[in-house]
Amino acid sequence: MRVYQGRLKKGSYITNVDTGKKTKLARIVRMHSDEMEDITEAGAGEVAAMFGIDCKSMDTFSDGSLDLAMSTMFIPEPVMSLSVKPAKSTMQNNFAKALNKFTKEDPTLRVKVDNDTKETILSGMGELHLEIYIERMNREYGVECITGQPNVNYKETIGSLQKFEWLHKKQTGGAGQYAKVIGYIEPINDEEKKELGKVNSFENECVGTNIPPEYYSSCEKGTFDAMKEGALVGCEVEGVRVVLQDGAAHAVDSSDMAFRTCMANAVRDAMRKANPSILEPVMAVEVNVPSEFQGAVVAALNRRMGLIMSSDMNEDGSGIKVLADVPLSNMFGYSTELRSQTQGKGEFTMEYKKHVQVNRNIQEELMKKYREEKEADNAA
Template structure:
């Protein structure tokens, strides 16, 4: 259950939903003797997908860690979800894997979920093996799927195998690396090795030659030996192919039927013989640029890539040993917060089960429990080390919902539960919008958010209300206006007096200073809510003492925090205070603060006030046949299409879309494309709201104020 570093293989399975990853893993575990009988999704008895929610959905939702011993090696396997709503599980799993096994559906070809995970495979520079699965499907099409894969993922994809008979009668695989044909029993299982039919030798030899060339680039003398003998064994090619795979020089392609246990044993053998061990991978680069090798004799460093919670157990921390040899009782220091953590127990995971072990060497994956202050993305070191792993970066939220408890009495319980779920899922965001004062829950998709709601009810016994959040608008002006305002208040003793003459106008970077004023002081400052305020003090002759500048700016800011159109913050405005009056006795800070507030409000209303709305940069990847419908939907959302490009057999649409129009976009896109599209969105800028939209928003705001 524990292994030496050179005997470890860390493999993560990736692919679109319904590509058959979890079923393939079950077969791999069965082939390796880790389980005695294969479970099924319908039977709810698989090693992976063991949670109640996964049983209910019939889909993988969380990543699951397990292992199998194969010959002399230990193969750690991580299963991941295929829905892009749960991409965080993919990101964290790839962070600790040394090989990615990318599963394609032979009937559906390259799907958008695979496109998504490929971005992270490239980012982490992970060696990859492709498996074209479900070759027994009636609509299985190996050639089309291979062509699509090469178009999307490049010419480095090199087939090692191909099926001799796809579809319901599938039972023969030609293997060009071993130059043999595997023929399987009708119901799958152990194949019979047979000579490759004469009719297939030309194709098999061509594929074998390609593999020899790849291996020969990394090992001298291979090509000469090949010319002498006409054929090389897998053992002879192993070193060169291992180097090529470890350095992403090629991505081998295999075929299989995970459901019928055809081809999975061969894939396991290839992983065992050819896939890189942690020692074969480049050194891990730390946050400070230093490098750490997977050396079991070094001091210990571990990285926590995932955190979960279980009743009666508490927090479980899943980690990879980056260096050293970890043992129960070891004390490590958290590089992120300085806390000392004692590893009281050490386990390896077998799905929902955990088996205690005495040690784990560098490169291995493990689990521990009840760490005090350690979280996902934390690095723990032995004393004397100051290493810190570059943290995982998770994608921005694509769905936002305003959330609240059903009753105020449950508010604290709701957010305590949300924070626990957030600890397990770094792609979940919980924030307070400082403009609207709403609690905002951000996720990767509606399915993601719905799952959180379901977990809150089932696991924590708290109900959450959701609605589309208010949009944080901004206000500015497009014109110019002057205003004179006098604040005067007289009561028994000293009164209040302040008079201000000011001009307000739209501000933009690089604009010239006003020519008709004598500028005595100029300040341009960034506002807390974005945008700028340019403040010009143009008082000549002591009409207002400069000691009141702070109070005047405070009065202006009090109005800018709550604009007159919709109560939204104001930005990008230049204010020039050019005249006024003060009183030797009655003038004070509060007088000029109130005078400045009144003058700004009056001038702002007369300077063509304009509402600004947040615009988001949106990128959509969709099938060619859905492009028209996607474009039509975007245009209905007031989107501005800024570009289109082809990516494989997908179209990439780039647009700027108002945030106000993005409510429930993920669900709509899924309906339009049958789940075959993905999108990302990030804040771009604030832009002018169209006049008709502004009119409606101002009316709504005015009506709400009257009602309140």
């Protein structure tokens, strides 16, 4: 923990601003590599370790008199996922403990359960990132894991403006469902997304009460329901502005659920017609190698569809640094290839840069694979 203001004293109480939980400081230590030195207090600017505190990374603590939270660092969305499960059912408790601890200490690691397959999906910033946590589960918690194939987190977007007019009408024994919405969807660029602070936008331009105002929030929820699964490969949708202009309601049959369902179906149908495309994550890759391996390394990055941004030699001419933008789907197994190419002397790092549109042939392959998986699930 880093102290920003005041003094942290042994035996005093601190309050987690996020949860409101109050904890007594039983022990404070200063770390020197793997050695610990017990201290009675820590002042502003110092970094100290504490024991028995239930918290997660980026939590703010105060003495209880202040209710202000420090701004957190930027946490990028995960770009790679894989399914993971313990090798034996007896390891399930330790498996859950490990995932709970890891997600608290690392905000870029995400865990979710797939609704269809009921598999546990681990998502992170790359192949190595996930491999490290799989290894830590084995080493620290004695949980041997079975992992599935890594999946790249693709996204979908649209390429043109598309109007929609959708009627949702359902009559059952009792009260039915009735809703009608009219409007359009259009793409938004990266600059607009930054200004909005979100990847999709809903705007209400309705005039009058053709759609009663109490149903506007249901229309917005329906819009974001549609964004969870795209028309091409079932991935999240981003870069779409939805504008609601008009509609109609029924005095008896209209409801929140009717408008939510109507809006979701209207947006899904419009996205299919709005020149949709698939986006893939591109990584900023930095490779450091001795200069005699420059040709082999650049050729390998080109084979992986990488775009070389720069290739600079260091001051004494012994090594070079290559910067490239490479699609994440082409980076699997690169660490092994780099070691064999450079006799173990090369090293690389990569971080997420942006999502870009995939080539048409890759898009067709992904759509074909998605259709086959859906058919297999339906057959099962």
